Amino acid sequence: MINIKNYFSDNRLKITIIENKISILNFLKILTLSENEIIIKTEINEIIIGGKKLSVLKLFADEILIGGNISKLEFRC
């Protein structure tokens, strides 16, 4: 059965990687923000993005778009 609430307000974590950009939807907060490492806390884990010249391109309350030379994507429980 389709959950209508979820259909209209999807709170699930979504990560999209396009070339050298990462978009994370429904995150909780940013723990670390630097040129080499960005750590983002979600409901289920922490996402560690590693690389060089990392920068935030867009930043909404629950969505972040990160650009730069991304070399690592790690999930830490």
Added chain:
Amino acid sequence: MNSKIKIKVIGKDVNRFLIRLNKNKINVYQVSNKKNNSCYLIIDYCNYSNVLNIKTIYEIEIVEYLGAIRLKNNILKNKVFIFALLICFIILLFLSRLTYSIKVTTNDKKMNDLLIKELKEEGIYKFSFLKNYNQLNKIKNNILKKYNDKFEWLEIERVGTGYIIRYEQRLKSDDIKDIKTYDIVAKKNGRIINLDIESGQILKNINEYVNIGDIIVSSDIKLNEEIKGSISAKGKVYGEVWYKVNVKLPKDYYLKKYTGKYVNTYSFALINKKIILKKDKFHDKIVNEKQILKNNLLPIAISKLEIKEITIKKDINLKEVAINEALNKIKANLNDNEYILDYVIIDTKKNNSKFEMNLFVSVCEDIGEYLVR
């Protein structure tokens, strides 16, 4: 509309500031030129005060306004220029609706002068407002109707800010001979005063009384009661005719008299406010207003005002006024050679609200008319 601004953030570590913005749920639409101690952010204009509240040691500077707020700011910044532009546009609109040239394409000076005079009376003259197609048609028809004997055809064409007038003169029908034979008969009861007869046999003499239909000048030439020939009667018969005139005036009748002083000005109406360019200092006045510009889309109207000063005279001789009014009533129907001979007051009545007078007026007028045999 959601307006945005571009701000410059300068501080020790702008990444911390970004985290702070995220904690406070402030959306950042774009981060650009990011360095360690400065960056440019695009945020909602409504969040700007929140950003200032959380900025602490960071320096915030608005670099650019985007969206509706940018338009609003530009309008406010250039308000003098925009206002001047609007005024220029109104002036241009006003000037483009004026007449600058009236060209009549025919060389008959007398007719041209007559036409230009008529056009002036109809409101077409230099620096008057241009007329639309329907108004031009109406003016054209009025002139053609008034000068039916002079113009065969008339065209008023609006070209830019002027008019080109073309016409065809009507050929006079004088040369066409009337071959009918006429008698001159009385069209009114009266006493003959003067006979100015070119042809025909006079049957009634001066001081003779005639009734409607009586033959005054006959086309039959008689000798000893025998008709010797026939020639159409031609001429004028002036006779004394009588009229009874009744004049009623209100008892509180007052007389308005123009002093000759006047002010020509314009008024601008904006919504329900009216601005008169040149004010008058007249105590009593009559204002003739002619609307020259009105737009249903814009709440503005421009009118031409003719303000004439008048004096109001209340203490007047009602009898004199009533006589003048009665005589003017008669004069209005008289032609060039016709005039009032005499008058007699029959009676006057006064009651609470009215003054009434009956007059007997004798008039010298043309009482003859042609009747075909």
